[in-house]
Amino acid sequence: WRDGAEGQALVVLFDADRNIIRVNPAMERLTGMNAAEITSHPCFKSICGEKHPLESCPVIQSLETRESQQFEITIYDREFHISTLPFFENGRLVNLLQVFIDITENNQNKRRLQEALDAAQAASRAKSTFLATMSHEIRTPLNAVIGFSELLQKGGASVEEQTEYLQSINLAGNALLQLINDILDLSKLEAGQMNIITEECDLHTLAGELTAIFMLRVKEKGLNLTVKCPDDLPPVCVCVQRLRQ
DSSP: OOTTOTTSOEEEEEETTSOEEEEOHHHHHHHTOOHHHHHTSOHHHHTSOOSSOOTTOHHHHHHHHOSOEEEEEEETTEEEEEEEEEEEETTEEEEEEEEEEEOHHHHHHHHHHHHHHHHHHHHHHHHHHHHHHHHHHTHHHHHHHHHHHHHHHHOOOOHHHHHHHHHHHHHHHHHHHHHHHHHHHHHHHHTTOOOOOOEEEOHHHHHHHHHHHHHHHHHHTTOOOOOOOOTTOOOEEEOHHHHHO
């Protein structure tokens, strides 16, 4: 983009044979050529920078239809809205005026606004999906707490079973608390304040905790849940909270 042309209308005057007969200084600054150089070449070479005329060339269309034309084009890395206006003398088309209006910034603003709108809509969909998922996932540890506590209330369980039920209730309660924290994390995400804190994690222990939370539902459905985790798996540095999520 040549210095000095921004914000000005670029004007080209043609004769009836599509020859350039005059350009304004703004067009000279855009192309980096003087008027003599521009007028010595076909417009598709000096102005559009093409080897052949464009199929939708507004100059050709105006000369053929004898009507004004509107067109958008990108030349010299700038976007322009082009208007062509034919001039007549005694009913004969004698000249054609072509005006270029730089719409680069306007189009860029439109694209940025559209990107922002798309991002906002995506965020809204993500929030809805997140909340729907959390509301569903909350039921799993909550059912575990209610189910195991009901089993304890009925009595008849051995000491080992009671210990197992209490451990499951404790794990499910902590998992439920964690899920609630997950929901609260949504506001942190929106504010850009989410922190990822890495620490050593025993994946074997974590897998065991998650297994205990789902065990009641598994038993109710008459299924088996087996978690295969190597005993010699070394500790890994992760954000435990995010991994659990």
